[in-house]
Amino acid sequence: MFVRIVKMGFQPDKIDAFFENFEANKNQIRNFEGCLFLELYRDKNNTNQxxxxxxxxxxxxxxxxxxxxxxxxxxGExxxxxxxxxxxxxxxxxxSLE
Incomplete structure (x- = not known):
């Protein structure tokens, strides 16, 4: 198992479109064969990150x-x-500590 981290910066007026797209596809991504876990984070200070x-x-x-x-x-979207x-x-x- 390994971890993939992706950092993305968005145009401020496109953040809602990104959320809609993520919401529409998150379950398919998470349930893709071989994907064991998926989370989305937002930077507290730079909120377009x-x-x-x-x-x-x-x-x-x-x-x-x-x-x-x-x-x-x-x-692509x-x-x-x-x-x-x-x-x-x-x-x-x-x-990993819990």
């Missing part, structure tokens, strides 16, 4: 998602609302 945080079984599962019609549709280049990190969880 969002982060997705997801767990994937392995890199192949994420790549299958990134090649899927679902991803191509969602990303989302990227036109960006006001900066998105950033993404694939990381291994080292320690």
């Amino acid at each position: 969002f982060f997705t945080y997801s767990y994937w079984e392995d890199e192949a599962a994420l790549e299958n998602y990134r090649k899927s019609d679902l991803f191509l549709k969602v990303w 989302t990227k036109v609302w960006f006001n900066q280049k998105p950033e993404a990190w694939s990381v291994d969880k080292v320690v």
Whole structure:
């Protein structure tokens, strides 16, 4: 399992459209084969900054998602609302405390 973190900055007038799009697709993304967890975060100070945080079984599962019609549709709709280049990190969880 590994974690994927994606940072996205949106044009302020496009945030509602992003929320609508995320709401419409979040369950399909979360239930995509190999996706184990999905959350969306919003920066407290820079409120046009969002982060997705997801767990994937392995890199192949994420790549299958990134090649899927679902991803191509969602990303195609989302990227036109960006006001900066998105950033993404694939990381291994080292320690988790609950």
